[in-house]
Amino acid sequence: MHPQRKRRLYGVLFIVIGVSIATALTMTAFRENLLFFFSPSQIVAGEAPLERNFRVGGLVVEGSVRREQDSTEVSFELTDGAHEVRVFYDGILPDLFREGQGIVAVGRLGEDQVLRASQVLAKHDENYMPPEVAEALKAAGKMPQHEMKRYQKDGYTRDKGDNKGYPDRQ
């Protein structure tokens, strides 16, 4: 290779590698601040902010949804498998809201440890299938569960070592 071109090639590699390292360091440093939502365990442990709005993510506990008559007030519990937190919400729930579904609620934590949500978002998972297949899987007990791990603190980073960042590799 022409020496001048070789020098330019090294320049290109230097830019790519340098920027990658800088970004990796920055992201490691800011990891905690980039959390989109807190888990119920973190709230129980008192890690969630008290003075401002934040998001909490988890699965809606089966049988925990309580609706008020003649109003849109609803309350339900979110779990990450370890701890639960009760959420109170007055508004229209997204279509996908149901028991066992992954939910992200935005709100403020009261002194009674109940989250007063101003917004409730449904989190969809990566599974797509026709209703008949879903019925068959449910009957056989093989329905993919909404991944509890998704809502546990650092659930996805813990098994990064042997899976190269892909948690669902079997």
Added chain:
Amino acid sequence: MFRYLHEWGSPPVFYARAGRWQRGLWALSALLMLAGLWGGLVLAPVDYEQGEVYRIIYIHVPAAWVAMFAYVVMATTGAIGLIWRLKVAEVITSAGARVGASFTLLALATGAIWGQPTWGTWWVWDARLTSVLVLLFLYLGFIALENAIEDRRSAARACAILALVGVVNIPIIHFSVYWWNTLHQGPTVARLSAPAIHISMLVPLLLMALGSMLFYAGALLSWARALMLERERSSRWAAREVNT
């Protein structure tokens, strides 16, 4: 073989050959996309949880894949242009920014349209959505930088460096759903284990993805030809092309 590849580096040869290639790419892309749309919108069943709304996947996911793929191509041709100072590589890079930006915008728009009924919001600042927005800004920044520099050759060099710096965003987009808690779900298809989508829904998706890829390639060549003609307007071959 090497000679054939080498000839692509010549602007008039590129102009003529790319013109032939783009027609084939577009024809094949139209066939695949028609088959994919028919399969996705008519033949594929409804989703057990989302109902009909999931069908936007047939636009959204291919658009997002192409948006990321286009960036990698743009950075690669940018590096080639930077190292070998090939005019063809330079015009393909700047054409790539335009096509890539369009696909990114499409992915963001269709995502928002899907998010409103499914999540309950058009937009959230989670890691996936934000990193894709950064991708759009990288593309737009490339175009803006190119327009800000008068001399074409130095503009191409500056833009190639910007493209290379931004390539770090691509793995961030892909892994964002693993590294952070996001509202956006994890990958259904682009993962190491088996796709989490029923085969009847997957086949049209792959047809649409391949069709979009070829559409991207056709659009890239078409745009690169136009840029090449404009850049070489004072040359004899360009005058000949315009007058015939």
